[in-house]
Amino acid sequence: MILLGSSEEKRGKTMNDYEQFIANIKRKTGIDLSQYKEAQMKRRLTSLYEKKGCQSFAEYFHLLNEDMNLLNEFLDRMTINVSEFYRNPGRWKVLEKRILPRLLASNKKLKVWSAGCSTGEEPYTVAMMLSRYIPLTGLSILATDLDENALQKAKRGVYSERSVAEVPTLERQRFFTKEGEFYTVNEKLKRTIIFKKLDLLAEPFDTNVDLIICRNVMIYFTEEAKDTLYQKFNAALKPGGVLFVGSTEQIFNPKQYGFETEDTFFYRKIEQ
Numbered sequence: 001m002i003l004l005g006s007s008e009e010k011r012g013k014t015m016n017d018y019e020q021f022i023a024n025i026k027r028k029t030g031i032d033l034s035q036y037k038e039a040q041m042k043r044r045l046t047s048l049y050e051k052k053g054c055q056s057f058a059e060y061f062h063l064l065n066e067d068m069n070l071l072n073e074f075l076d077r078m079t080i081n082v083s084e085f086y087r088n089p090g091r092w093k094v095l096e097k098r099i100l101p102r103l104l105a106s107n108k109k110l111k112v113w114s115a116g117c118s119t120g121e122e123p124y125t126v127a128m129m130l131s132r133y134i135p136l137t138g139l140s141i142l143a144t145d146l147d148e149n150a151l152q153k154a155k156r157g158v159y160s161e162r163s164v165a166e167v168p169t170l171e172r173q174r175f176f177t178k179e180g181e182f183y184t185v186n187e188k189l190k191r192t193i194i195f196k197k198l199d200l201l202a203e204p205f206d207t208n209v210d211l212i213i214c215r216n217v218m219i220y221f222t223e224e225a226k227d228t229l230y231q232k233f234n235a236a237l238k239p240g241g242v243l244f245v246g247s248t249e250q251i252f253n254p255k256q257y258g259f260e261t262e263d264t265f266f267y268r269k270i271e272q
């Protein structure tokens with residue numbers, strides 16, 4: 001164990017240790033931890049490695065490097081997967097009553113992307129909502145996430161009774177099959193969604209998208225990473241297309257990124 005003196009030395013040591021860890025993780029997994037808010041990420045990972053009996057990120061990386069299960073556990077912890085159907089229902093109402101009718105007025109086949117879809121609740125929610133306007137056969141939704149375990153769960157589409165509590169009864173009957181305590185999404189709804197692994201901080205995006213839903217993902221990113229992401233989202237959208245963000249993720253200067261506010265937490269790409 002390395003004994004450190006003053007708090008400055010301690011901070012300095014931790015920084016270097018963490019920076020080295022960031023570089024190692026990037027090399028091993030392609031994930032760039034430097035684009036996530038540092039204090040938050042460090043706190044989460046420190047409590048994780050201390051539980052494993054490690055005293056530094058270097059020791060922790062050594063363990064991760066040798067044990068796939070620990071690496072998976074690390075990925076699981078760094079990617080917080082909490083999600084819900086109809087998360088913040090008031091916002092989904094705005095999407096249903098205000099945004100979708102406008103988008104559908106000029107185009108009956110929307111290109112929708114759930115970016116950071118976690119375990120699938122969000123893309124299934126938008127699929128159910130769109131089915132109120134257009135037939136399921138006309139729907140195609142892209143749902144992406146960094147975390148393969150979350151994507152596997154999303155593809156299985158099996159949820160507890162508690163997680164489907166916010167799904168309206170009629171939709172629960174129409175789109176889910178109940179088996180014991182669990183609800184499974186029907187094949188016809190699953191078929192409307194393509195699940196794919198994609199790192200928002202490292203990979204190129206699709207184009208000509210009508211609606212991007214990226215909620216409760218950007219809160220974990222640094223200001224620089226968010227800046228780049230807003231620009232990439234803007235480039236991915238059609239003129240008039242919409243970015244729907246989470247209820248703590250307001251963009252304070254949308255014009256800077258080519259957006260105007262259509263409603264709280266909804267940003268429309270400015271038509272040139």
Ligand SMILES: C[S@@+](CC[C@H](N)C(=O)[O-])C[C@H]1O[C@@H](n2cnc3c(N)ncnc32)[C@H](O)[C@@H]1O
Nearest residue numbers: 079083084116118146147199200201215216217
């Ligand atoms: C809290 S969940 C949000 C789920 C859903 N959007 C919602 O609001 O309910 C955050 C998700 O972002 C994903 N994520 C984190 N970093 C990412 C990245 N660089 N690229 C893509 N997805 C990422 C995580 O894996 C996690 O599933």
